[in-house]
Amino acid sequence: MPEQAGETTLDTFDGLIDWSRLNDWMTTKTLPGSGPATGVRKLSGGLQNAIFLIERGSDRMVLRRPSRNGKPKGNETMLREARILTALEGSTVPHPQLYAACDDESIIGAAFYLMAPLEGIAKSGALEGDYATDPTWRRAMGEELVTAAVAMASLDYEAAGLGDLGKPDNWHARQVERWRSQLEGYATAMPAYNPNDLPHFAEIGRWLSDNIPTDQRIGIVHGDFQFPNVMFSLKAPKISGVLDWELASLGDPLLDLGWVLSSWWEEGDPEGKGPMVQPWDGFLSRADLIDLYGALSGRDMACIPWYFALACYKLSCLLEGTTAAWKAGKVPDKVGESVHAYASWLTAKARQVIAY
Structure with missing residues (x-):
């Protein structure tokens, strides 16, 4: 009442x-x-x-x-x-x-x-305001995402009092085992789930283990940096604020850029996924995003395929938690099938990335 x-x-x-x-x-x-x-x-x-x-x-x-x-x-x-x-x-x-x-x-x-409330929109699907009608505003969305990612990466987490936010030691080498064990854990909790139903996962994990970057940094990683968690102002083509920090931790901040790249869309991507927002014309290419990040951060971007593939690997594993629940009868068929299809798209995209 x-x-x-x-x-x-x-x-x-x-x-x-x-x-x-x-x-x-x-x-x-x-x-x-x-x-x-x-x-x-x-x-x-x-x-x-x-x-x-x-x-x-x-x-x-x-x-x-x-x-x-x-x-x-x-x-x-x-x-x-x-x-x-x-x-x-x-x-x-x-x-x-x-x-x-x-x-x-x-x-x-x-x-x-x-x-404080933020002005603007944070969503997937149909864009609103000038983002829906002006390609230059859509181009700015990509530029703003990269600028915000670089700002997060440049934060002195020790000075900010966040030195205990995660476990930075050996972070890069631990990633494959961390997410492989989680995927296999779903089957332990819900035996109807078979981790082998996620295509290419083991292959991607082997490639990640064999190609760990030598240029390793540790900083704040948002953990789910993509359109629905970023508020874009409707008054000007800029970010009002980044939301949903519940997954933030310490790691290599390039993973946030990898997350953006995994949510992006381009001709030649595997079948089964379209743009996260519409319309899509006017958006920067993935190559443009990578070049801009390098220009703003001064970081060598030759290692970005590793972070792109890791983002796909990690997110596909997280999504398969819903797939496992679906196999156990805890999630409706429509939801389970859709989520598993997206996880499979991610591993297919990662396979494309590591092939170059």
């Missing part, structure tokens, strides 16, 4: 927000607006998070908390994201401003944080 928030009755979204406790907590923090919340709207945000746009008079904030059926460590993830946003303050990485975080689960039943 909705609860009373001041003079306005607001939806609790079946208990995801306790307005009485949240309003009391907000009065103890330096936040936009004053008094109790006056409005709320649930935003789209995937399966793991529940995201709300909260109004306090004329001011607005975004509240992020774990969803009701999210991962077991959802509270830790929320606080980790908040910590990363705090560390990004003052950097050149476009990101939403963090207002406050709460680790007291008694307030709304989970850890949460409040951040």
Whole structure:
């Protein structure tokens, strides 16, 4: 049932927000607006998070908390994201401003944080505004993605207090075993799944192990750097902010560029996947993205096939978790078939990459 928030009755979204406790907590923090919340709207945000746009008079904030059926460590993830946003303050990485975080689960039943709302769109599918009509705006989207990736790569993670965000030692050499063992683990948990049903995976893993780059760097890796996790302004062709830092860790930042390349589309790609956003004309080529990253970062880009292939290898493994759940009868056929088809496309693309 909705609860009373001041003079306005607001939806609790079946208990995801306790307005009485949240309003009391907000009065103890330096936040936009004053008094109790006056409005709320649930935003789209995937399966793991529940995201709300909260109004306090004329001011607005975004509240992020774990969803009701999210991962077991959802509270830790929320606080980790908040910590990363705090560390990004003052950097050149476009990101939403963090207002406050709460680790007291008694307030709304989970850890949460409040951040500034961002203007623009973060999506796949049909583009909006000038991105839909002006090819120069679409070209700028690729340039902005690369610029943001370089900004993330240049962040001094030690100075930002993020030196314990991951395990950087021997990171490159550990990648193949890390994801191969996860793929095989699906079969242990769900015997109906056969890892050999993912084509070319073992072949790609052998190539990655045999071609580990000598130019190795460690920095912040976003972990899922692609269109749905980046807000593009509708007022100008630029990024308003990078979202969804829950998978961020330490690793070689070139993996973020590899992730972008894996989400891209060009003539000659394997059959079975189209552009992530439409229309696609005007976008930079993969070669243009790579050249721009090298020009902005000063890094030798000769090793980029390794990171491109690794991105495909890793993402295909992650997607196969859904395939395994489908084989176990836990996911609808339409979803399982679609996800497995995309994972298979990724390994087919990686095979193309390592063939050159």
